[in-house]
Amino acid sequence: QVQLQESGPGLVKPSETLSIDCTVSGGSINSDYWNWVRQPPGKGLEWIGYMFYSGSTNYNPSLKSRVTISVDTSKTQFSLKLTSVTAADTAIYYCARARYSGGHYYFDYWGQGTLVTVSS
Amino acid sequence: DIQMTQSPSSLSASVGDRVTITCRASQSIGKYLNWYEQKPGKAPNLLIYAASSLLSGVPSRFSGSGSGTDFALTISSLQPGDFATYYCQQGYSAPYTFGQGTKLEIK
Numbered sequence: 001q002v003q004l005q006e007s008g009p010g011l012v013k014p015s016e017t018l019s020i021d022c023t024v025s026g027g028s029i030n031s032d033y034w035n036w037v038r039q040p041p042g043k044g045l046e047w048i049g050y051m052f053y054s055g056s057t058n059y060n061p062s063l064k065s066r067v068t069i070s071v072d073t074s075k076t077q078f079s080l081k082l083t084s085v086t087a088a089d090t091a092i093y094y095c096a097r098a099r100y101s102g103g104h105y106y107f108d109y110w111g112q113g114t115l116v117t118v119s120s
Numbered sequence: 121d122i123q124m125t126q127s128p129s130s131l132s133a134s135v136g137d138r139v140t141i142t143c144r145a146s147q148s149i150g151k152y153l154n155w156y157e158q159k160p161g162k163a164p165n166l167l168i169y170a171a172s173s174l175l176s177g178v179p180s181r182f183s184g185s186g187s188g189t190d191f192a193l194t195i196s197s198l199q200p201g202d203f204a205t206y207y208c209q210q211g212y213s214a215p216y217t218f219g220q221g222t223k224l225e226i227k
Contacts, residue, residue, distance in 0.1 A: 045207060060215040102170070103152065106166060107164070108166050
């Protein structure tokens with residue numbers, strides 16, 4: 001059973017960089033797609049981007065200029081960095097594994113989520 | 121980006137009711153449509169992928185249908201644990217987008 005666990009700062013100041021790690025257990029990070037999805041409090045879900053285990057990435061164009069996703073296979077961990085944050089970036093951040101099978105892309109395992117608040 | 125629109129945004133129903141939630145894509149996405157259930161304070165949970173394939177372990181009262189631009193999630197007989205928010209998500213092309221959600225409440 002794959003499990004994902006986010007660890008993040010909780011509070012980030014405006015204009016600074018948000019950094020969150022996701023630790024994967026119960027499975028290999030050397031396959032599949034490793035994603036970040038966020039959800040502002042009380043609102044819907046927004047896909048941020050993924051890193052494929054080989055190192056290729058794909059980011060949501062709405063965030064692309066500020067996002068970096070990286071993988072540390074030795075630690076079975078992947079990370080999100082979001083620069084120049086504003087209050088609009090306040091959200092629950094989820095890490096999630098996605099399967100790409102027969103052309104279908106779906107999120108089958110999720111972390112519990114970590115709330116990041118942007119405030120001075 | 122492909123826009124996903126769900127209806128209704130909220131729905132009141134009783135235990136035992138049959139309910140249907142619809143999802144419309146802004147362009148044809150074949151059968152590349154997934155459904156998730158999210159309970160308060162929890163992460164989304166995959167129910168159905170490829171429009172109609174039930175994930176192993178998901179009760180058979182859940183079913184999905186549709187292709188192209190119009191899709192539906194049906195719960196044949198609501199159980200107390202089904203009151204949650206449901207999201208559709210297109211897996212056709214990045215950026216992968218979600219519907220705005222349908223909140224299913226107890227009548």
